[in-house]
Amino acid sequence: MRLKHHARTQLAITLIRRGMRTSLVGRISGLRPAMLRELHHEIHGCKPLPGQLPSTGSLLGSARRQANASVFAGLYRAFGGAAVQRSIDIEALLTGHRIYLEQMARLAASGTLGPSLDINHGWVIARDLTTGLVLFRTCERCTIPYVAWAYSHRVVDCPICALKVSRPSRDGADRPPHDEAVHSPPAGNHEDHITTTDP
Structure with missing residues (x-):
């Protein structure tokens, strides 16, 4: 004990x-x-x-934020495997987020993906992968894997393709393409399925 x-x-x-x-x-x-x-x-x-923790809709609310989240989610799945869609793997979450921050530091100068997600944002994504609110997909056009909100109403769901067709604003603000309508997720409780390793 x-x-x-x-x-x-x-x-x-x-x-x-x-x-x-x-x-x-x-x-x-x-x-x-x-x-x-x-x-x-x-x-x-x-x-x-x-x-309060951020909502899924806010974390995936624009092509830039969705692409940002996809970098983290891809690393998280790389360390946790397919099981991360059934339960949260804490070790994979920590390792994936650490590597994610290292990658984001290299991209900071370009500002391509905006601010980095913190560990709490990572938790929300990991949690919603287990509930089906966040889904892994692969774009049929560019073949790049990404994560998408299950209730997305975008015409172009792949964030990479959406960023290609969007026009950056003059001040560099995060301006989503015209087809990126985002709605709040339905209310409801989330049950967390957590995987930890005890000696």
């Missing part, structure tokens, strides 16, 4: 250091909120900030 608790505490420390919200860390580790708040204060020197 002590070893199991130690492993969960170490996992919680890793997740908090990576910037994950304590509410998510609690779901994954099973540790009490009071302990997680104390760990957060010791690691970051402040109390955890409240707030």
